[in-house]
Amino acid sequence: MLRPDRNLALELVRATEAAAIRATPWIGKGRKNDADGAAVDAMRAFLATVDFDGVVVIGEGEKDRAPMLFNGEHVGTGRGPACDIAVDPIDGTSLTAAGRQNALSVIAVSDRGTMLDASGVFYMDKIVTGPEGAGVVDIRKPVGENLRALARALGKDIGELRVAVLDRPRHTELIEEIREAGAGTRLMLDGDVAGGINAARHDSRIDACIGIGGSPEGITTACAIKALGGFMQARPAPRDDEERERAIASGLDPERVYELEDLVAGDNTIFVATGVTDGGLVDGVRREGPLIRTSSIVLRSTSGTVRRISAEHLVSKWW
Numbered sequence: 001m002l003r004p005d006r007n008l009a010l011e012l013v014r015a016t017e018a019a020a021i022r023a024t025p026w027i028g029k030g031r032k033n034d035a036d037g038a039a040v041d042a043m044r045a046f047l048a049t050v051d052f053d054g055v056v057v058i059g060e061g062e063k064d065r066a067p068m069l070f071n072g073e074h075v076g077t078g079r080g081p082a083c084d085i086a087v088d089p090i091d092g093t094s095l096t097a098a099g100r101q102n103a104l105s106v107i108a109v110s111d112r113g114t115m116l117d118a119s120g121v122f123y124m125d126k127i128v129t130g131p132e133g134a135g136v137v138d139i140r141k142p143v144g145e146n147l148r149a150l151a152r153a154l155g156k157d158i159g160e161l162r163v164a165v166l167d168r169p170r171h172t173e174l175i176e177e178i179r180e181a182g183a184g185t186r187l188m189l190d191g192d193v194a195g196g197i198n199a200a201r202h203d204s205r206i207d208a209c210i211g212i213g214g215s216p217e218g219i220t221t222a223c224a225i226k227a228l229g230g231f232m233q234a235r236p237a238p239r240d241d242e243e244r245e246r247a248i249a250s251g252l253d254p255e256r257v258y259e260l261e262d263l264v265a266g267d268n269t270i271f272v273a274t275g276v277t278d279g280g281l282v283d284g285v286r287r288e289g290p291l292i293r294t295s296s297i298v299l300r301s302t303s304g305t306v307r308r309i310s311a312e313h314l315v316s317k318w319w
Contacts, residue, residue, distance in 0.1 A: 028099030120250025200230025
């Protein structure tokens, strides 16, 4: 079987760099669809030059009626490895529009047929930790029980735990439960891909990421967690009966807990992200005189490597 390789990983970084650079004129302008549209166009153009046969399994934009790389779209030259691909030209369009931190441009890739198509439901309930969470926490258990067990596994007092949660009205009760258990929260305005990755990193202050977020972000995060050796579970979170029926019709089981291997099978994933705005995972795009500086991260499960890539681009080549 043809497999994604190191060259593919580095080629994909060019696409996230391009998306992030094209989005920067819209940072803080309050026009998230314009930012997203610029990023989508740039990512699509660069992906067209990459030697692989990619099919978009997880696109972004439908739930927001935003510009998007659509599900089923073929990308790449058609030569090279056959891959499933998840794309999010901007994870955090609202963050970009408001000029806030932690907006990313993201691509995840796995072998053809290994990535769960979760497009039948817009949201998933997720829990992500480092490897210490495996066999210790379970999304079906009460939050407090999970956090106490995780604290023991990490050798920490529960008061030291920090849990990333999207700051949404739907999480009011969850946030209260986390704090009642004795742990602290790190509330995210948007961008739960970075939250999940930080929960699995050994050098992060985040110990877990819990709550309902986008299904596209969930599958993308799963590719990164594979590379980091972390733990993740998810289950569909349909918002109403109509969406529940659509999920079932697409082959998803709303009652099922999907393990990491169910979300993306095998041990051959690539995750790449470039910062649009500054954040805890990577720095944002910066223009310094004649140069544009980008900061990216590349995670690869086959080798278990984390690479950080800093690049300088001539402004004259972009504008």
